[in-house]
Amino acid sequence: MTDEHLQKAAQLLDENGLRKTRPRLEILCVLLEADSPLTGEQVFERVTAGSVDKATVYRTLLLLLKHDIVHNAYLRNRIRHFELAHHCKPDRCHPHFTCRDCGRTVCLYQAIVPDVQNLPAGFLVLHRQTRLEGICADCRVRHYS
């Protein structure tokens, strides 16, 4: 939890007119440090040693979601994954790649996703997210050695 992250966290809360409480700051710092989407459980584990209740973690994530500070990544089923929304335009999220071998999920910030063509008439797209599955570079190398 660097000072830089702490400041960014405080700023995000301020901008949205939310109270700067210790649990919220800690949870935002955890998300700022993460390099892939986290589950509620993972956020709970990473917050300074049991200092924040699990119910508070979930309530906070839901709050941040409502304010579009975080959004959901649609990965494995039955488990919600959260990530900060600041890498994405509101209507287009970067693709997530999940490796079938090692199970890890990578955010592909630099990938380019062309628009979907030939949508039925009258449909207005407000958000798009692409989910990729396959074998990551590390695992491919591992299999050939």
Added chain:
Amino acid sequence: MTDEHLQKAAQLLDENGLRKTRPRLEILCVLLEADSPLTGEQVFERVTAGSVDKATVYRTLLLLLKHDIVHNAYLRNRIRHFELAHHCKPDRCHPHFTCRDCGRTVCLYQAIVPDVQNLPAGFLVLHRQTRLEGICADCRVRHYS
């Protein structure tokens, strides 16, 4: 549950060397009749009046998933949605569009999804699914009238 669906259901089980039991045939017919991905709960409700146990519904859906007869649609969190895989190529699923207004999900079979560009080196994509969110044609009309 038409005869045509029943036959198709039996065929799908045969092709995969699975026993043709009543619960399996009924569940497959429900999926064949559906025009959008269904949750386990929804499949359970649609199967002839409580004739199949809910545990069996879930076990069967998992079995069909393992044989790639059905696959998951990644929609709302915490709830798994299942649909027959026969509309998709193994590596590319059609996009799903969920309306923020009416909540309904539509399968966009006819949409064209160009490949993701600029993937990091060494990544092998085996499956792709696009999730769209927005306002469907019906709801847009409703709002302007």
Added chain:
DNA sequence: TACTTCTTGCAAATCATTTGCAAATAGATT
């Protein structure tokens, strides 16, 4: 400093899904 409202921690509830186990059944065999 006092106050009012929003937040938190704790424990219990909920919801979708999974599992253990004995009884029932599909499909092969006689």
Added chain:
DNA sequence: AATCTATTTGCAAATGATTTGCAAGAAGTA
């Protein structure tokens, strides 16, 4: 058609992630 054996099913109970109720505790304001 009856028998047999491995699968599958129904039922009840367990699980795991998430949510909720509520009294005690802080944040921001007067």
